[in-house]
Amino acid sequence: MSNMRLLLAILGIVFVFIAPPWLTAMCILALSLRWRAWEVLLIGACADILWFPGTFSYGIPVVTLFSLVVLIILEPLRNELLVDRRMI
Amino acid sequence: MRIGKRSSKLMMNLYQRNKFKIRATTSNPRQGLLVATFLILVVIGADVFMDGAIRSRIRPMLVPVASFGRSAVAAVAGQDFWSSRQALLNENESLRERIEKMEAQNAGFEALRDDYEALQKMMAVTDEEGEKGLIAPIASSFRASPYGTFIIGAGFTKGVREGDIVLSEGGFVLGAVSEVNAKSSLVRMVFAPGQKTEVVSGSTGFTISGRGGGNASAEVPREAALAEGAPVRASIYEGRPIGIIGNIESASSSAYAEIHVVFPINLNTVRYVYIVPGNE
Known part of the structure; x- marks a missing residue:
């Protein structure tokens, strides 16, 4: 795991606790753009465990789903444009 | 012969690199991601099935971290950490040391005074509400939640129940x-994004839609008798005020006016809340 990836993952987790949600979302996006980063799911799940209110009658766990979707939809972009395959 | 050897070495190198590439790109990372996705889906699915039981077990472990984060941010924000560096460099060294010592002492007093003042403000609410509730500290950031939620440092051991109403200073x-x-509870704010609440201001009733950060908006007929600064009350919270009308925007071409309802207190300054039993 590269230093940048580790840094972004740690920042993402810290932002879940103290920063506005858009900063967490930026970390999720940055990680998903560059790497096939399973830790994005951890960040999403962490946000939902901490902040999602009550039962699921309130809605859906948006952050986990967002991280999952971003991770999936950015796969072709990662493959074709951004990622040096040896570094995935 | 030499050329043949060289080219076979080259081929071997290429082959080895490709072999590595295939292994690196296809098997391990994808497997890891698949396992992580599967795990997350299982956890979320189980949580749905068990009505949030997994979250309610894990959340108490995360609350101290959230509480620490809030204190750390407040401490950094209160220390003029981001002020002009040049101004700090110009200070005399010995004076600075002395000031720092005095500031450390002062910070202790200030913290105590702030606590005292915050509690005194909450006591005013307590007097209004009678003896039926309890005071609890805020244990998390107000702005970190994407769902308009925050955590307070009191749970069912202190008698907090689901549906209880959480009041700030000023009631x-x-x-x-x-x-x-x-030992902790999750509170959903009135102004949580997307949350709709039936409210009344003066004699006009309307529905506000939360936008997060202590703001909400609503559309009302242009003729409605509403005034900026007027309190907005919600019957679901037993007629208590939930905010004030911030501003009213109306275009002459439209039959409706858009009003903005705001929470009158800066959320970052709220440190204690008063909890009263709700209807549920």
Whole structure:
């Protein structure tokens, strides 16, 4: 795991606790753009465990789903444009 | 012969690199991602199935971290950490040391005074509400949640129940308790994004839609008798005020006016809340 990836993952987790949600979302996006980063799911799940209110009658766990979707939809972009395959 | 050897070495190198590439790109990372996705889906699915039981077990472990984060941010923000560096460099060294010592002492007093003042403000709410509720500290950031929720440092061991109403100083409703653990509770704010609440201001009733950060908006007929600064009350919270009308925007071409309802207190300054039993 590269230093940048580790840094972004740690920042993402810290932002879940103290920063506005858009900063967490930026970390999720940055990680998903560059790497096939399973830790994005951890960040999403962490946000939902901490902040999602009550039962699921309130809605859906948006952050986990967002991280999952971003991770999936950015796969072709990662493959074709951004990622040096040896570094995935 | 030499050329043949060289080219076969080259081929071997290429082959080895490709072999590595295939292994690196296809098997391990994808497997890891698949396992992580599967795990997350299983956890979320189980949580749905068990009505949030997994979250309510894990959340208490995360509350101290959230509480620490809030204190750390408040401490950094209160230390003029981001002020002009040049101004700090110009200070005399010995004076600075002395000031720092005095500031450390002063910070202790200030913290105590702030606590005292915050509690005194809450006591005013307590007097209004009678003896039926309890005071609890805020244990998390107000702005970190994408769902308009925050955590308070009191749970069912202190008698907090789901549906209890959470008031700030001045008696304004901040939200309602949506999940209770032993020593902490999750509160959903009235102005949580997308949350709709039936309210009344003066003699006009309308529905506000939360936008997060202590703001909400609503559309009312242009003729409605509403005034900026007027309190807005919600019957679901037993007629208590939930905010004030911030501004009213109306275009002459439209039959409706858009009003903005705001929470009158800066959320970052709220440190204690008062919890009263709700209807549920």
